[in-house]
Amino acid sequence: MNNFNHYYDSEEIRRVVSVIVLNEDNVLSRIVGLFSARGYNIDSLTVAPIPQSEYSRITIVTNGDRRIIDQIVKQLNKLIPVLKVNEHQNMIEKDTVLIKFPIDQDISNIDVIARAYHGSIQNVTEDAIFVSATDSPSRVANFITVMQKFQPLEIVRSGVVAMER
Amino acid sequence: MKMTGAKIVIESLHKEGTEVVFGYPGGAIMNVYDEIYKQNHFQHILTRHEQAAIHAADGYARATGKVGVAIVTSGPGFTNAVTGLATAYMDSIPMVVISGQVPTQIIGTDGFQEIDAVGISRPCTKHNYLVKDVKDLPRVFKEAFHIASTGRPGPVHIDIPKDATINEADFVYPKEVYLPTYKPTTKGNKKQLKKALDALKKSKKPLIYIGGGAVLSNCAHEIRELAKRCNIPAVETLMARGVMGHDNPLLFGMLGMHGEYAANMAAYETDLLISLGARFDDRVTGRLDEFAKGAQVIHIDIDPASIDKLVKPDFPIVGDLKNVLESMLEALKEIELIDYTSWVKELTEYQQKEPLRYNESEDGAIKPQWVIEEVGHILGNRAVVSTDVGQHQMWAAQFYPFSYPRQFITSGGLGTMGFGLPAAMGVARGMKDKVSVNFTGDGSILMNIQELLTCTEYELPVINIVLNNNYLGMVRQWQTLFYENRLSETDLSIQPDFTKLVEAFGGRGYKVHTKEDFKIALKDAVESKKVCMIEVIVDRLENVLPMVPNGHALNEMTLLGDE
Numbered sequence: 245m246n247n248f249n250h251y252y253d254s255e256e257i258r259r260v261v262s263v264i265v266l267n268e269d270n271v272l273s274r275i276v277g278l279f280s281a282r283g284y285n286i287d288s289l290t291v292a293p294i295p296q297s298e299y300s301r302i303t304i305v306t307n308g309d310r311r312i313i314d315q316i317v318k319q320l321n322k323l324i325p326v327l328k329v330n331e332h333q334n335m336i337e338k339d340t341v342l343i344k345f346p347i348d349q350d351i352s353n354i355d356v357i358a359r360a361y362h363g364s365i366q367n368v369t370e371d372a373i374f375v376s377a378t379d380s381p382s383r384v385a386n387f388i389t390v391m392q393k394f395q396p397l398e399i400v401r402s403g404v405v406a407m408e409r
Numbered sequence: 410m411k412m413t414g415a416k417i418v419i420e421s422l423h424k425e426g427t428e429v430v431f432g433y434p435g436g437a438i439m440n441v442y443d444e445i446y447k448q449n450h451f452q453h454i455l456t457r458h459e460q461a462a463i464h465a466a467d468g469y470a471r472a473t474g475k476v477g478v479a480i481v482t483s484g485p486g487f488t489n490a491v492t493g494l495a496t497a498y499m500d501s502i503p504m505v506v507i508s509g510q511v512p513t514q515i516i517g518t519d520g521f522q523e524i525d526a527v528g529i530s531r532p533c534t535k536h537n538y539l540v541k542d543v544k545d546l547p548r549v550f551k552e553a554f555h556i557a558s559t560g561r562p563g564p565v566h567i568d569i570p571k572d573a574t575i576n577e578a579d580f581v582y583p584k585e586v587y588l589p590t591y592k593p594t595t596k597g598n599k600k601q602l603k604k605a606l607d608a609l610k611k612s613k614k615p616l617i618y619i620g621g622g623a624v625l626s627n628c629a630h631e632i633r634e635l636a637k638r639c640n641i642p643a644v645e646t647l648m649a650r651g652v653m654g655h656d657n658p659l660l661f662g663m664l665g666m667h668g669e670y671a672a673n674m675a676a677y678e679t680d681l682l683i684s685l686g687a688r689f690d691d692r693v694t695g696r697l698d699e700f701a702k703g704a705q706v707i708h709i710d711i712d713p714a715s716i717d718k719l720v721k722p723d724f725p726i727v728g729d730l731k732n733v734l735e736s737m738l739e740a741l742k743e744i745e746l747i748d749y750t751s752w753v754k755e756l757t758e759y760q761q762k763e764p765l766r767y768n769e770s771e772d773g774a775i776k777p778q779w780v781i782e783e784v785g786h787i788l789g790n791r792a793v794v795s796t797d798v799g800q801h802q803m804w805a806a807q808f809y810p811f812s813y814p815r816q817f818i819t820s821g822g823l824g825t826m827g828f829g830l831p832a833a834m835g836v837a838r839g840m841k842d843k844v845s846v847n848f849t850g851d852g853s854i855l856m857n858i859q860e861l862l863t864c865t866e867y868e869l870p871v872i873n874i875v876l877n878n879n880y881l882g883m884v885r886q887w888q889t890l891f892y893e894n895r896l897s898e899t900d901l902s903i904q905p906d907f908t909k910l911v912e913a914f915g916g917r918g919y920k921v922h923t924k925e926d927f928k929i930a931l932k933d934a935v936e937s938k939k940v941c942m943i944e945v946i947v948d949r950l951e952n953v954l955p956m957v958p959n960g961h962a963l964n965e966m967t968l969l970g971d972e
């Protein structure tokens with residue numbers, strides 16, 4: 245019956261939250277400011293306008309216990325330019341990574357592995373090879389680990405986008 | 410009709426029915442001030458500090474229930490206003506604050522008196538705007554007043570670059586707001602309400618827990634009705650003083666850190682907590698895992714984010730309190746409830762065993778609690794009481810006989826010293842048929858003392874009662890109780906001559922050492938119709954009791970005599 249006790253120490257969960265916001269000045273800083281002011285975490289964040297509308301979609305990957313996730317959703321909903329907040333349960337998630345390797349690395353091996361992660365070589369210059377892959381965030385993380393042995397020069401991740409199934 | 414942005418600001422305020430604006434001019438806002446000079450729709454009150462302008466608008470809003478309005482300039486004018494915004498935000502006070510900004514072309518260049526005002530105000534406002542295009546001004550004003558006063562109210566900030574006050578646009582004030590993303594829920598969910606009432610049917614010890622939301626939602630009548638009809642006892646938070654009325658037999662006082670014994674015991678023993686517009690602040694709950702430990706919780710609040718923030722209620726109901734209570738009272742007509750007489754009796758016994766009280770001092774020094782009680786005797790319902798922050802604030806909350814909501818004006822959420830005098834000024838302006846009394850401390854009063862002059866200029870007869878204990882009393886109390894009496898930087902033995910100070914600002918001053926002198930001074934102050942300061946020399950070492958030490962449960966109170 246005690247409402248006040250068990251509530252704090254429930255387990256940490258990872259959540260993908262998408263926020264539909266009006267495209268207006270300052271809107272991104274409102275969202276980010278809310279997270280920092282209340283001590284919530286942002287693991288990744290992506291933003292882009294929703295085609296043919298006055299709205300943008302912000303996809304945020306965050307973590308916290310149940311209480312924190314509930315508060316994140318409610319506090320976001322409270323912001324005036326926020327139309328809708330969706331805490332995804334059953335979704336397709338995609339993350340993209342771009343990796344640059346020195347030209348003297350083994351291109352054919354890199355290419356084979358990249359293809360296993362829905363990726364491919366995108367570009368080759370005089371001194372570098374560029375690979376990209378788009379996959380679920382955990383597979384992208386895996387891909388990055390595997391690619392370490394080819395001495396990558398630079399790794400850039402896009403952050404997660406998600407869509408409800 | 411084409412108008413300059415500055416004129417549009419004036420016309421928009423006029424359309425919103427604004428009758429008074431508090432403010433302070435400067436470079437970036439001068440065009441608006443020039444239009445203020447030319448108009449006669451509303452009064453402008455020149456405070457002597459921007460923080461005070463915001464608190465005055467805030468006090469005006471708290472007392473009248475209308476939206477308070479303040480205007481400041483860019484840069485330092487705006488940064489001075491921030492404490493006022495934060496104060497109003499924490500207590501959900503409807504306000505619109507307008508600031509000037511450097512011209513659009515200069516924004517971002519570290520121009521003279523430039524500051525990222527919307528960046529600073531974001532975390533301490535309900536919403537804010539930077540209006541770069543004069544065409545947006547009427548819509549923004551319409552939205553700002555709507556957002557400030559609906560849903561969970563709060564301050565809204567409008568930052569206007571100087572060029573937007575010069576440029577012209579057609580003035581058509583919108584009739585309606587179009588805000589597809591902002592739709593506060595006002596009607597409570599019927600099914601949920603029914604479940605809550607089922608729980609009430611089974612409860613043996615229900616308790617109404619009233620918070621500041623009850624004041625904002627203007628539903629004191631419905632709450633009193635609920636308590637009376639069902640014979641359910643009630644407790645109030647600091648922000649809800651006056652909702653039940655002090656002489657209501659079902660009110661068991663304020664709960665929390667300095668709450669009454671009976672109120673805290675009620676919260677400890679209840680089996681069904683009916684939370685009405687309260688937000689489970691840590692100053693109220695004490696140790697959260699012990700708060701209302703055996704109780705189911707009905708939580709009614711307009712703000713969905715308040716629900717589940719600290720406490721997981723069994724019956725959450727999102728909606729405007731007044732609406733929900735109306736439906737509840739309607740539904741209650743068909744419900745048979747248990748007779749709670751024995752529960753009420755139990756609480757009455759707690760109250761008799763341990764009433765709010767204080768001991769007379771041995772050396773005849775005036776007790777601060779006596780002063781509050783005495784003002785209550787003499788002015789009662791005639792006064793609207795503001796306070797600063799500290800011991801005097803808690804004593805006012807404990808000992809003043811509040812009879813109606815909006816009679817007690819205090820900074821609860823932020824606890825802002827310096828709030829009292831300017832807020833009382835706003836009260837004096839808004840409630841001309843009442844006496845505006847400000848209980849303050851010798852520390853707090855100095856934080857916005859310059860406002861005595863504003864009171865003189867605009868004939869705002871605020872009566873400041875300084876409970877002078879020569880200490881930052883509340884901090885001194887903690888040092889005494891929890892820091893082995895190491896009084897680090899709380900001794901205020903060096904003091905100004907308060908009487909001369911208020912006289913220098915054109916008001917009346919009184920220094921009193923005896924009860925008799927106090928009575929005479931208060932009578933004279935009320936009759937003078939001038940801004941006054943009554944400095945009362947009180948018992949220096951008096952503590953606010955009862956007290957629930959930080960991190961303790963509400964039933965672990967230090968009572969008078971236990972120190």
Ligand SMILES: Cc1ncc(C[n+]2csc(CCOP(=O)(O)OP(=O)(O)O)c2C)c(N)n1
Pocket residue numbers: 797798799800801802824825826827849850851852853854876878880881882883884
């Ligand atoms: C702006 C601000 N600074 C500091 C504090 C911390 N504080 C809370 S109560 C208090 C002492 C207030 O002293 P005084 O106004 O003399 O009132 P008393 O407690 O003696 O009644 C202080 C310093 C505060 N609440 N606000």
